[in-house]
Amino acid sequence: MATGRGARAIARQQITAEILTEAKAQLARDGASGLSLRSIARTLEMSSSAIYRYFASRDELLTALILDAYNDLGATVEAAEAAVERSDLRGRWLAATRATRAWARAEPHAYALIYGTPVPNYVAPQSTISAASRVPIVLVGILIAAAREHPMDPSSGPTGVLDPGVLDTIDQLAQVPEAKIIHGIRAWNELFGIISFELFGHLVGSVADTEAYFEQFCHETADRLLT
Amino acid sequence: MATGRGARAIARQQITAEILTEAKAQLARDGASGLSLRSIARTLEMSSSAIYRYFASRDELLTALILDAYNDLGATVEAAEAAVERSDLRGRWLAATRATRAWARAEPHAYALIYGTPVPNYVAPQSTISAASRVPIVLVGILIAAAREHPMDPSSGPTGVLDPGVLDTIDQLAQVPEAKIIHGIRAWNELFGIISFELFGHLVGSVADTEAYFEQFCHETADRLLT
DNA sequence: TCTCAATCAAGAGCACCGCTCACAATTTAG
């Protein structure tokens, strides 16, 4: 099984990619709720049942789209942050947070897919959780760099709040005091809280200039986290 | 039209209520995506087309559920905050934020309906925006009380970020410096950012004790906002 | 080279969905 290089396998891979491309187009156009396997089959000019040779269910297709969205966002944020001079911690933080918001505004349906209401029976497979970690890893990397510049006592702060696993996977994190990490996660939460409210319309009527509002957020969090 | 007190009108009102009750039950059980007019009609033992005499479309039913959820949450938070001694500003803040989280955890599907991905073609009618304002109004009320205790210069801070309308609708807000109001909205955003991440599973792997994490959030925001 | 198993495409079909419509029954208003 899976000889890996037959002409058959290549064709399969290509059709799978075509389905995924069309699915992404439909997602961007109509959102996750408007995505239908039948209509994908129609535009690809194949029978509706043929789709199931490539994706066992609609949920499986959705999972692929979720993975794709996480990686798209992750790559975007990584690139934006990497483009900034390493010593400019503040600039790196601003770049990462701004890139997150910009991506969300450019791909609102993809954003909603991963940070909005979860799809009913969905359980994240292992492959998605590493993709989902890319943005927080970027942010935490800036925190670590900041802690290296301003060394502090790592043992301070409350304990038991953080998952022990997170300190294992990112070992340099041990250098950062737990209270600082928690504040980093708080900023991460607030980032997506603000973006979600902006995208989902919960700011209309209170915040008029969402741009300035967001700028204030990312500058203040930079002040609080990187000193 | 709408004589308001005929036996016919009463029956209509009651059937409407029955539909709404069953819809809420389905929402709580299966979430918004699993809500179907036909299955409601089935359990109410009426023909599926009869439902449309009471709700013109699925979206209209959903709108009613959204309104209901906003009011349920609003009433819960108002009651919790009102139960605290008026002079205990910190206690009022803690009560309001904790009640919000507790409600969300008790009614995750209703929470997702109003603060998750918006339903595709939905545009909030006027009736919902006042219901949606109940929680922020409670929070802002605490801010106003705090500003009354510690009077400050209202003219300080940046301008143009806030919607002018919000200062008109809540006139006492003019006593609160704009920077303080913005920080209040920030806390409001972070509140729902944290709750959403907790409910939607984005904290697994990083925050182990969500309870303690949330407590830290609401205590710190109380410190920052009420002094 | 032939054979046989695996793969794939297609179509019919099932159960469900939102929604519309014509029609009959009933109630209300004038």
Place this chain on the structure above:
DNA sequence: CTAAATTGTGAGCGGTGCTCTTGATTGAGA
């Protein structure tokens, strides 16, 4: 008492996800 408005019904349309049978194609081993 009659006419209009309201309500319930069942059939039906087009759509969905998904399954199954059937038939064609392909590729690897004897």
